[in-house]
Amino acid sequence: MSNPELLALWDASANAPFAPTVGKDSQFFVGFTLLLFALMLTSLFGLNRSIKTLPLYGIPASLAFGFGSVFMICAVGVYVPNTAKMCTTQPLFRAISSSARQIQLLLRCISFSTKAHVRISPEGLRFSTEDGSTMEAAVLLSKDLFTTYTCNTPHDAASEQEEDNIHLPFFQINLDSLLETLNIFALSDPAAAAGKRPGMAGGVDPYDAFASHRLQRHAGINNAFASTAPGIQGLCTFTYAGPGEPLSVHMSEAGVTTTCELTTYEANTSGEEIPFNRDAIALKTIMRSGCLLDAIQELSGMSPSTLTITATPSTRSGPDLSLAASGALGDALVEFASSRAHDAPILETFICYGRTNASFTFGLVKAAQRAMASASKVSLRLDEEGVLSLQFLIQNEEGRSSSEGLTFVDFRIIPLVEGEAEEGGGSDSN
Numbered sequence: 001m002s003n004p005e006l007l008a009l010w011d012a013s014a015n016a017p018f019a020p021t022v023g024k025d026s027q028f029f030v031g032f033t034l035l036l037f038a039l040m041l042t043s044l045f046g047l048n049r050s051i052k053t054l055p056l057y058g059i060p061a062s063l064a065f066g067f068g069s070v071f072m073i074c075a076v077g078v079y080v081p082n083t084a085k086m087c088t089t090q091p092l093f094r095a096i097s098s099s100a101r102q103i104q105l106l107l108r109c110i111s112f113s114t115k116a117h118v119r120i121s122p123e124g125l126r127f128s129t130e131d132g133s134t135m136e137a138a139v140l141l142s143k144d145l146f147t148t149y150t151c152n153t154p155h156d157a158a159s160e161q162e163e164d165n166i167h168l169p170f171f172q173i174n175l176d177s178l179l180e181t182l183n184i185f186a187l188s189d190p191a192a193a194a195g196k197r198p199g200m201a202g203g204v205d206p207y208d209a210f211a212s213h214r215l216q217r218h219a220g221i222n223n224a225f226a227s228t229a230p231g232i233q234g235l236c237t238f239t240y241a242g243p244g245e246p247l248s249v250h251m252s253e254a255g256v257t258t259t260c261e262l263t264t265y266e267a268n269t270s271g272e273e274i275p276f277n278r279d280a281i282a283l284k285t286i287m288r289s290g291c292l293l294d295a296i297q298e299l300s301g302m303s304p305s306t307l308t309i310t311a312t313p314s315t316r317s318g319p320d321l322s323l324a325a326s327g328a329l330g331d332a333l334v335e336f337a338s339s340r341a342h343d344a345p346i347l348e349t350f351i352c353y354g355r356t357n358a359s360f361t362f363g364l365v366k367a368a369q370r371a372m373a374s375a376s377k378v379s380l381r382l383d384e385e386g387v388l389s390l391q392f393l394i395q396n397e398e399g400r401s402s403s404e405g406l407t408f409v410d411f412r413i414i415p416l417v418e419g420e421a422e423e424g425g426g427s428d429s430n
Contacts, residue, residue, distance in 0.1 A: 027072075028072065031067075031068045031069070031070070031071030031073075031074075032068070032072065033068070034065070034071065035064070035065065035069070035072065038061045038062075038064035041057045041060055041061035042061045042065075045061060090150070090152055091152070091240060091241045091242070092152050092169060092240050092242045093152070093169065093238070093240040094148070094237070094238070095125070095146040095148060095237070096147050096148040096149075097145060097147060097235070097237075097238075098147055098235055099145075100251060101182075102145065102396055103141060103182060104183060105394075106139050106141060106407055107139070107175065107179060108370050109368075109370045109371035109392070110127060110128070110129045110138070110175075110371070110409065111179060112137070112367040113175065114174060114176050115129070115172055115173070115175060115265075116175035116178075117170065118170070118171055118172070118247070118264075119170045120151060120169040121151065121153070122143070122153065124140050124141050124142040124143045125140070125141040125238070126138060126141075127139055127141070127175070129175065131364065131367070133414070134364060134413065135274075135364045135412065136274050137368070137371075137409065137410065137412075138273075138410050139407065139408075139409045140408070141407075142407065153169065169240065169242075169243065171247075171264040172266070172267045172268065173262045173263070173265070174262060177260070178247075178249065178262055181249050181251070181258070181260040182249075184251065234253025234254070235251070236249065236250070236251045237250040237251070245264065246261040246264055247262045247264055248262075249261075274412040276381075276387050276389050276412055277383040277384065277385065277387075278383075280383050280384040280385075281351070281381055281382070281384075282311075282353070282356040282383060282384050283311045283321075283351070283380070283381060283382040284349065284351040284379070284380075284382075285321060285349060285352075285379070286347070286348045286377060286379050287348060287377070287380065288376070288378075289371075289372050289373075289377055289378040289393075290372070290373075291336070291346050292372055292378055292380070293369065293372035295323055296323075296366055296369060296372065297369075298332070298334060299325040299332050299334060299362070301329075301332075302329045302330055303327045303329050304326055304327030304332070304362045305326070305362055306326055306327075306360065306361065306362055306416065307359065307361075307362045307365050308323070308325075308358070308359045308360075309323060309358055309359075309360070309382065310324065310355075310356070310357040311352045311382070312356075313353065313355075319335035319336060320336060320337050320338045320347060320350055320352070321337075321338075321347065321350070322334065322335045322336070323335075338350040356382055358415040359415060359418075360413050361413075365388075368411050371411065372392065374394050374409075375392035375393055375394045376394070376395055378393070379391040385415075386415035387414060387415065388412065389410070389411070390411040390412075390413075391408055391411075392409040392410075392411075393406060393408060394406070394408070
């Protein structure tokens with residue numbers, strides 16, 4: 001055949017595409033019908049086996065079985081690719097970050113509980129932990145912390161008056177497992193390897209130092225002769241396929257990769273927060289977070305059980321804010337003043353219209369030490385019911401502007417009633 005004849009045949013076949021006698025959508029039904037018909041003929045032939053019934057029942061049964069099997073195989077071939085296509089659809093959530101250390105630092109601030117609730121939204125990942133119903137903490141990992149952030153949350157346009165987060169994924173994970181996963185490659189950062197943790201002897205965690213040394217030795221990290229190009233950071237990828245699926249964390253750096261799938265659990269809470277009345281503020285002060293951390297560490301030496309926060313309106317004489325702790329070893333008091341005599345006052349903002357005091361379990365306030373150590377400033381507020389709100393401002397490494405480079409970690413603590421505070425102090429003093 002010459003080339004013109006082949007081209008003519010090609011054009012003719014393109015204009016008249018092949019169409020099977022039995023359509024793809026009908027092949028499954030036809031195949032199932034033929035197999036059922038073959039089964040009936042086989043049963044009739046089995047009841048009356050003879051040469052006479054062979055062409056009447058046996059041969060038609062064989063033909064029906066053969067054609068039915070072919071149609072069923074073709075039908076399965078049509079539906080399997082569709083199923084595979086459904087399985088390869090985009091996950092519900094996917095985010096990529098080039099700094100696992102920053103995410104780990106923020107999550108450690110609320111790691112006083114082993115379980116964390118996760119809510120995925122177009123604005124970011126919100127992690128929250130709680131200690132019973134007396135304290136809760138939350139941090140929002142904004143989408144600006146990630147180089148790539150994709151959230152394919154379902155939307156229901158039936159009612160625009162419904163809450164925006166009613167369809168957002170909400171589940172529970174093991175926070176300790178997530179931190180251990182992020183800790184694998186975060187230790188490759190020299191700053192992380194020399195990082196200090198509250199409560200460690202000398203301020204250095206020996207496990208972190210050993211793990212960092214081992215990772216650098218085997219992976220060639222921070223090695224001048226390593227094949228990794230300078231300035232190239234590892235990648236951390238979060239993936240969540242949908243309800244009931246695990247939260248996948250894939251990390252790669254310096255030729256080393258690891259994948260961890262964290263089991264997700266159904267959230268055992270409705271997502272309600274501890275109520276804090278922003279319209280009835282009894283005390284509001286903004287101070288350097290390091291000063292609050294020093295005060296808590298100083299008071300913890302007395303092994304206190306309660307912490308009392310007292311505030312009075314600004315006066316020229318006397319303190320404006322005081323932290324009093326009482327415990328088995330005695331009482332201790334730390335006072336702060338909002339004096340403007342110094343260039344860098346401790347209390348940058350202080351608003352108090354009348355004498356205010358509230359008592360809290362010291363261990364709950366101490367649980368915010370990691371956030372105090374990581375933050376630059378803290379906003380301490382008390383509402384008229386005595387609920388304590390601690391909002392820590394943490395500077396991010398990946399922020400591209402002053403607004404994007406900030407993350408807030410929120411703590412809310414329920415106060416002790418007068419009877420509980422007096423009973424706690426009396427039992428410890430005996």
